Amino acid sequence: MTVEPVYSAVEGIARVLCRLQGLAVTRTGLENIPPTGGAVLAINHTSYLDFVQAALAVGETKRKLRLMAKTELADNKILGFLMRGCGVIEVDRSAGAEAFRVGVDALRRGELVGVYPEATISRSFEIKEFKSGAARMAIEAGVPIIPVIVWGAQRLVTKGGPKNLGRNKFPISVEVGSAIEPVEPADALSEILRIEMDAILHHVQDGFVHEPGAYWVPRRLGGGAPTPEEAAAIDAQERAKRAR
Template identity: 50%
Template sequence: MELVYPPVILAAKAMFKTLGLRINVQGAEHIPDRGGAVIACTHHSYLDFIFCGFGAQPAKRLVRFMAKKQVFDHRVSGPLMRGMRHIPVDRSAGKAAYEEAVRQLRRGEVVGVFPEATISRSFTVKELKSGTVRMAAEAGVPILPMAVWGTHRLWTKGRPRNLTKRGIAISIRVGSPFAADEDASLDTSTKQLRGRMQQLLDGIQADYPSKPADGEDPWWVPGHLGGTAPTPEEAAELDNRHREDD
């Protein structure tokens, strides 16, 4: 029985209403109504897990996220994370988290993963870790690429939180499921996943209903679309310089 997750979802929806967020979900029909699956989501904001999970709500699925162990150790977030049966990741000993994720997938759970591992400062898709493809292949479940856009305008790395501005648009798009090619290398399948995630992101960026106002710093728009966000190369340099946890 789920005692913690449903109230948390209701609280999140109340927050969405308070902020007047304009949330648009497309492609939720790709999420299976039963059975295991891995959701592989883009990562631009500290709040992405909330909206990635919201993207599975039309299918009435609860997503078990892999998240850093420190979140589980916190006196407030820890009990909630454990109550929602999310998966703690100790970066110094990641094997246990990987094995738990595979067990949950085999039990028919949907596991949420951010394969870039850290927030993308360039608002493009970074190189992916191969663990997402590996766990899906081992558990014998499909991978669902997902892109979320607009969440970084609320709270992202290197910018102050903005939880007072109302009416920000949040776009969530789920791609069609695919299976890692058993005859291909992990590297090949991971590149395929990255391509699918980038294609989804390109689509929702092109369709996004908001543009920077005249005179506004377009910091939240990627450089290749005319914004002032760091290029992928500049973002990598910033990450190397700061080495902060996400």
């Protein structure tokens, strides 16, 4: 196994920070992460930090996660250094074909590539509609897609929510689902993936105590989060504002 000092250091720091926060992390389904070979890990997106829990779960299997992340993050010198050291695949949304090619090459080399098929954080904390990039990469590289659900990380920090980065002792669950073979067409594969991730999310939520009216709890479960329709309207307003 190739030694990657930056990745190992970042992983170690992340584990220490989780302990300092007192996070009660439960990880299930790790046997579904292949010991060798490439795979797309499709992760739900509710928090700015859910990738940390996904990567630490992968680390339990002695493997590394190559996350796809927007290239603007690398404009920060420190963050850019860490991203390069961790093998992050940068995504320029104005030139997506290059990121797609780099992702497929990584999969063919036997890497685990982490993708957010929802593309942006779900304000409703439900599974949103998917982009087809994850499915298309899996088909092109001939590798499976593995669904990964992270639940509870939205309490730490999420879009429009408070930051709770101290010793909060929040429970967080990570569940890895069974591999989905890369069947064509991509749109059908994306829908299969979305249905599977939605089912896993509901299963994980069943084991949680959800505070009535809490901002981090979906409306479906009695929480104060926007409904999917309300969240979509907020996202549309933000896109229009950026366009102006």
